[in-house]
Amino acid sequence: MSAHADVLVVGLGSAGAAVAQALAAEGRRVVAIDKREVGETGARWVNAVPEWCFERARLRAPSGGELFVAHHDASSRAMHLLAPEGGGRLTLRAPPVLHVDMRRLVDRLVHDAIGAGVTVRRGRIASVELEGGRVVALRVEDGGREERIAARLVVDASGLGGAVRERVPQLARVCPAASPENLCVAAQFQHEVRDRAGLEAFLETHGASPGHDIAFPSIAGGFSTLTVFTSPALDRVGVLTGSIPATGAADAKEMMARFLAREPWIGPRLWGGRGAIPLRRPYRVLARAGVALIGDAACQVHSAHGSGVGIGLVAARMLADAVRGADDPGADEVLAQYERSFHREHGGVLTAADAFRRHVQGASAAELAALIEEGLLDEALAMAALAQRPTRPSPALVLRLAPRALRNPGPALRFFPIAARTAVLDRVAALVGSRRVGASVERSIDSLVGEAPRHVGPGAWREPGSRDRADDLADTSRSREDA
Ligand SMILES: Cc1cc2nc3c(=O)[nH]c(=O)nc-3n(C[C@H](O)[C@H](O)[C@H](O)COP(=O)(O)OP(=O)(O)OC[C@H]3O[C@@H](n4cnc5c(N)ncnc54)[C@H](O)[C@@H]3O)c2cc1C
Incomplete structure (x- = not known):
């Protein structure tokens, strides 16, 4: 079997779905593949995303059911950053991010892409075909069935693994995969609240009100976090844990288990997931050989908090803008324009x-x-x-x-x-x-x-006479139980 497209997008997470939709809306023939079924692609947890990224990406900002809490008035929100070792707090009033239910956002973006004419197939890359140093087609495999898809531009939006990037020598040479000390492993799950009074006491202990977020940066040492999101009605709680396990810190799963065991007011798990995030500045080379990288595949991530959704959506728009009107969407000068404009606009902040x-x-x-x-x-x-x-x-x-x-x-x-x-x-x-x-x-x-x-x-x-923050936290809840 074989197919021809102007653009082949690999990966239908937020970045891939956004670029597929933007290119198809401009009249390109776009085929998009994902190894997962539609409805299962991309991030499946709650992500904090700055609202301006949607505007810059020319996408409708999530609202209502696409948010962790529908109709949560921004002015009543706050995030408390509690320094390690009881060392003070910083309270951010109306923090400039939306808590996005990524299942719903990705599903909307994929459906909009299909609505704009994108052909979606399930499959993973079997091999890459190069001609004169440029990628001309991918062989895609699904359940023993193989298909050759020829395209003039291939977009690698396959996330951390960089499925195309790793197979194209011109990219693999200059875009090394993130090394273990630059790899954050994170988990984020929503839970019911079993005991409202328990949550109220937790908020009071940490000087917070219903609907606020509480972040414990560096809770497991170095680059690590435990962040708790609460709903104003105190019926839902979201828990995020993340660290760089290669540095010897407790990993996200262990931190999550430890926290849940010590906070008995947290009820059954509803939904969420785990994954790894590349923490490094975006690659200098974002496109070569007829292939453009976007999203986590390009390391377009704000490393200070491991956030890649917003900037991946912006990159999708910038790539579509660079390609607009070009006879050959994979031509070197088109790709150079994408690379240059992305670095000029966001390279400084992300680096x-x-x-x-x-x-x-x-x-x-x-x-x-x-x-x-x-x-x-x-x-x-x-x-x-x-x-x-x-x-x-x-x-x-x-x-x-x-x-x-x-x-x-x-x-x-x-x-x-x-x-x-x-x-x-x-x-x-x-x-x-x-x-x-x-x-x-x-x-x-x-x-x-x-x-x-x-x-x-x-x-x-461990400083002399002090314990790590996770122990402090455990003690806080234990002393409350004793009381
Ligand atoms: C627990 C957790 C919490 C996070 N919190 C935040 C946050 O608060 N804010 C934020 O901005 N970011 C956050 N992130 C990071 C964010 O989720 C990612 O940056 C974002 O999902 C990247 O989007 P993407 O479209 O580039 O890639 P992905 O979402 O990884 O999507 C890639 C897609 O490609 C598909 N794919 C992979 N390989 C292949 C292949 N070989 N063939 C075909 N398809 C393939 C996958 O199935 C997937 O659907 C968090 C990450 C985790 C794990």
């Missing part, structure tokens, strides 16, 4: 976020607590990071910090080098999109981003 993530991965709990306690990370900076916007300290923050830094220079001196590096990266990383200077700039960027620490196991996090 600076990765440098910050690497810093956090190697910092002690006390250093991280000091960020919040000393006011080095204020509400404006945290909101910008959550919104995936440039994190530039405001003049007001600098004025507020100056007298404190003079009185107690330690935390500020430790923070200054990473603040300076992210400020430089924020501006310079955009240049890697230029094919003339990109490769040489990239080497300097590598050294500014720094190495990702490999071993930050729980042992590294």
